[in-house]
Amino acid sequence: VLDLSTSALPADLYRRVSEAARPAPVIAVTGPTDPAIGRALGEHRVDRPFGPRVLVGAVAEALRSGASAGDQGLLRAGALALDPGSRTAVIGDRRVTLTVTEFDLLEFLMGSPGRVYTREQLLDAAWGPGAGAGSRTVDVHVAQLRAKLGEGNPIRTVRGVGYVLDA
The missing domain is CATH 1.10.10.10 (Winged helix-like DNA-binding domain superfamily/Winged helix DNA-binding domain)
Known part of the structure; x- marks a missing residue:
């Protein structure tokens, strides 16, 4: 969760933090913003004022959409590769049904x-x-x-x- 409500350059800060945090999603908390800046802040955004349930809901949605987009990345151990996003396993060049x-x-x-x-x-x-x-x-x-x-x-x-x- 990144509070951009007091940032002078919210879009630039959001971009830098998003790149550094990848693959974790970033939820931007904003104050009143220009619509063009709002679009640059990505899809996970909460505008002030908000209640705790709104923030929890935004975090849950960001985690759900990140998992469905396959952002979790491959897990590897030797010749074994596991993709949690697509729930597939491959050992060597052979796909394994689990x-x-x-x-x-x-x-x-x-x-x-x-x-x-x-x-x-x-x-x-x-x-x-x-x-x-x-x-x-x-x-x-x-x-x-x-x-x-x-x-x-x-x-x-x-x-x-x-x-x-x-x-």
Whole structure:
């Protein structure tokens, strides 16, 4: 959220911050502005005065539109590439078909390569907190994921702890 209501050159400041923050969306808070300047401030704009719900709504919309536009970027680990925007996975030159849960599990692991996660952390990430699934469910899904990814799969078991994705 960028407050431009007191800026002498709001369009220039917005452009510089937007470029630096990419791929994160920037929500411009403005005061009374010239319509030409308003158009230069992008699609995510809140005019003063506003209430907290208006700002929260603008942030939620900016995040939704950013996610749908595929701005999240590719996640990579060795020969494996994951595109959260289109929910596709490719290993080498082969496209891999994943279930929703397998994709969510792999996306979570690829978000922090090299970090070891317990089965409970992976359950919360892929199935949601309080899911009725047991920790062996993670083992089954990781085994299925490894089988689909083949020999180049970067998922490693850390005995007695959980799983890690090697970058």
